[in-house]
Amino acid sequence: AKSGGGDRLAAYDPAMLAGLVERLELEADLRVALTRDELALHYQPTVDLRTGEITGFEALVRWYHPTRGMVSPLDFIGTAEATGLIVPLGRWVLTEACRQAVAWGAGTTRRLKMAVNVSVRQFEHGDLAAMVAEVLAETGMPVDQLCLEMTESVLLTDTDENLAQLHRLKDLGVTLAMDDFGTGYSSLAYLRRFPMDTLKIDRSFVDRLGGEHEDEALVSTIVRLGRSLGMTTVAEGIEDSVQLAVLKELRCDYAQGYYLSRPLPAAEAGRVLEEGLAT
Numbered sequence: 001a002k003s004g005g006g007d008r009l010a011a012y013d014p015a016m017l018a019g020l021v022e023r024l025e026l027e028a029d030l031r032v033a034l035t036r037d038e039l040a041l042h043y044q045p046t047v048d049l050r051t052g053e054i055t056g057f058e059a060l061v062r063w064y065h066p067t068r069g070m071v072s073p074l075d076f077i078g079t080a081e082a083t084g085l086i087v088p089l090g091r092w093v094l095t096e097a098c099r100q101a102v103a104w105g106a107g108t109t110r111r112l113k114m115a116v117n118v119s120v121r122q123f124e125h126g127d128l129a130a131m132v133a134e135v136l137a138e139t140g141m142p143v144d145q146l147c148l149e150m151t152e153s154v155l156l157t158d159t160d161e162n163l164a165q166l167h168r169l170k171d172l173g174v175t176l177a178m179d180d181f182g183t184g185y186s187s188l189a190y191l192r193r194f195p196m197d198t199l200k201i202d203r204s205f206v207d208r209l210g211g212e213h214e215d216e217a218l219v220s221t222i223v224r225l226g227r228s229l230g231m232t233t234v235a236e237g238i239e240d241s242v243q244l245a246v247l248k249e250l251r252c253d254y255a256q257g258y259y260l261s262r263p264l265p266a267a268e269a270g271r272v273l274e275e276g277l278a279t
């Protein structure tokens, strides 16, 4: 950013400096947040489009900052990734999500799926499968109830090492989901090469459902692509009844979105699990 005095003055731009200070503060605060009790998970239900039943949840991290209030993951996951804090944070998220899934399953025959987001940085930081195995053992979480969601950045960087790690996770019995599918460079070749079980259709495609026919064709193509590769399909970001109806018609398997339920604090998520969703 320039402030009128030409390029050389850019470093003194007050707005830029404020941005830097802001990032450094956020980083320092995030370090502390991990040692205090400032992080929590919210849980967004995943619904079976044939039965309408809740089959599981996606865990989404929340940060209750003492002075800023609730900070969105969109505003701190990037900082956590850049500083390496994503490694302890990711372990905390996984542990908490597994504990919660075990608690919801206790005394029932329910086999809820718990989906947890993992960052490409967690792949670069040593053995993700070993960490996951430790957390499963610590929490008593059945491995077939865990799904790890990742974006295709995992498939695009350090490909051979990440591929090896994905296979180790598969060998453990973890389900793997490709998040935000369709937004990046996703190609058929990648999907065939990597052992993914589930395709999550990005919200930007779901957004355009119910409108032009062409947009519907796109989602339809992704659903059929997933099925032809033996993958389960999940549509994210469903915000109205039209989108829900179209996705059912296209025989997408599962759905998530504000229309079905927002991400909920654990106690409320436990309640919708008992009572079902209104829609």
Ligand code: C2E
Residues within 6 Å of the ligand: 044, 059, 060, 061, 072, 073, 074, 077, 090, 093, 117, 118, 119, 179, 180, 203, 236, 237, 238, 239, 256, 257, 258, 259, 263
């Ligand atoms: P994501 O994995 O794609 O998660 C879905 C995001 O869409 C969530 O935002 C969710 O609240 C939001 N969402 C769900 N349904 C709807 C809808 O119908 N309409 C709209 N407009 N939004 C909807 P959230 O919780 O703010 O998380 C944002 C992103 O932050 C996530 O995107 C994920 O990439 C990242 N994230 C969140 N928790 C974690 C975590 O524990 N670890 C890592 N590595 N990343 C996380």
Ligand code: CA
Residues within 6 Å of the ligand: 058, 117, 149, 179
């Ligand atoms: Ca996700």
Ligand code: CA
Residues within 6 Å of the ligand: 179, 180, 200, 202, 236
């Ligand atoms: Ca997503």
Ligand code: CA
Residues within 6 Å of the ligand: 180
């Ligand atoms: Ca996303």
